[in-house]
Amino acid sequence: MFKSTSALKQAASIASKNLDIGVIVKRLPIVTKSLSAYEQNYYEYKKEIYDRMSLNFPKEYYFPTGSMKTIEFENVQPKAIAADQIAKYEGKIIFPTSKPELNYYGRDMNEKHDVILVEEVKEELARQNSKIDEGKKNSGDEYVKFNERVTESDLKQDYQKLDRSLENDLYLITKNNKSEKKVWEFPKFKASELLKDKTVSLDELALKELYQIGGENMQIWTVSKTPAKLLNNTLYFKNVILSGEFESLDKTIEYKWLNKKELKETLEKSYYEDMEYLLN
């Protein structure tokens, strides 16, 4: 991979006359990825091991024997399974799931030690007595209502909006209706005239061109001055959009924000295969 750099240099020097510069602009995922069935099972399995290995609640440390608080605390706890009773009636008892494996403290080892606090029980009782409506419950500050993972523009399939496909990376692609080939591509520009100004680097030039077609209402961070890809005399630079939106000023230029799965369907097959390893 690294030996080919000299070959790349040669290729670049030959093709500098009709060189193009392109930008790969991506939006980072906003929410965590939803787990596959395998991943979900894996984490559940690990969590069970974690719970199984956890220590018992050190009751003696917090509740000294004989105090009123201790008696209250013990009354609230669920009744532990008596090991001696299991031993006495062995063979006669039918367990609904499986025979419990008890540890020294009489805790079922397949579950974590759930401790019920007296205050929690009292609060619940008070809540039941006051009979608060469910509508009031949800409106309070204590209850957090999560946003949905599927947004409106997801349902409408509005490919020009950025609040879509929150789990995945979104990439900007454009189609120029003026050009001969009307194909979807990552935005690219002709650099031959721009290269005369030698004070500005290539990645900055590429961004300048992007602002001209998409407006300056985009806060974009360039990952590196090193190009990520050389394909068909075009150097592609990697960028991340942090905020703002792309608004096409020229109506002949169409644009879309797509994730990797959708890119595979819209881009040309050979073009996609060359760019595939750069995408997430």
Added chain:
Amino acid sequence: MISTASSNFFSKRFFSLSKTAAKSGCSIVQPVHHTETYRKRLLSDRNDLLKLEDNDIKSHRYKPLDVRSDRLINHYYNSVQPDLMLMAYEHESEIVPGVQKVEVDNLANPYHINISRTKVYGKTAPYLDRHPINPMNIPELLDVNVICMANQIRDNKYGYITAKAILQQITNNKPQTLRVKHASPKSGLRYGNQIGGHVNLKGFDKSQFLLTLNEIVLPKNEEFKGLLEHQVDHNGALILSLSDEDTANFPEVFANRDLWSDVYGLVVNIRTTSQDPAYAKMLVSGLGFPFHTTKPVKEFKRV
């Protein structure tokens, strides 16, 4: 040997010398003693379970670290790692060796008695060997060490219990006791005194701690502008010192502030595999920590 036997032969007291006289000679070879000792109990197989590594499920020290999906690590593999590869890439880069350790043969000096050959004099290496960044060598988070030390341990010698309780609440890990290593008469502490606790965070707990630190604790501090550049170590570690007010902003302490009579500051050591401070800065800022500089940033050398 024969001469000695002959001298005995003419001794005045006339002991019986028939035994020595009958001997043809004696062995010049020194008697063999078994100098290499070995502990036989270590060879038995009953201790094999203790020899396992910590992350082996058979080990008694095993603790599952991946109990749920990790937001920070997912972000690292999704975007930080490929970006780091691109940012730190150099054409035809080579291994840059760090400063070598200078080893002096002290045994040559007759005045240095009882000094071992292995002792190192002179400079120790400030820089590690810097290997080129390639797919096999991209800076990564190793682990996070958190230390909590009690103030004024002279006045309240049980302060270390509070320090350990703070750590346990914040990090969801059982802390180990921190003891005095170098006693000084000024501090009034002796070697081995308990002064606090320390934890080594790995897996989900590590990323959970970093996320709460970055998203909840540091933004609450109004004076905080960002991490300073010099906080990054030459060994690729980032060392943060949090004040006791910052510690009080952790949600576990903040929710029940009246419970804590004393709250102490923390020292957070974020360890990475990077061999250069520049790479460590890239990695930590990629994970969301802001950096702040008064001077213009000295940019990493690019192509």
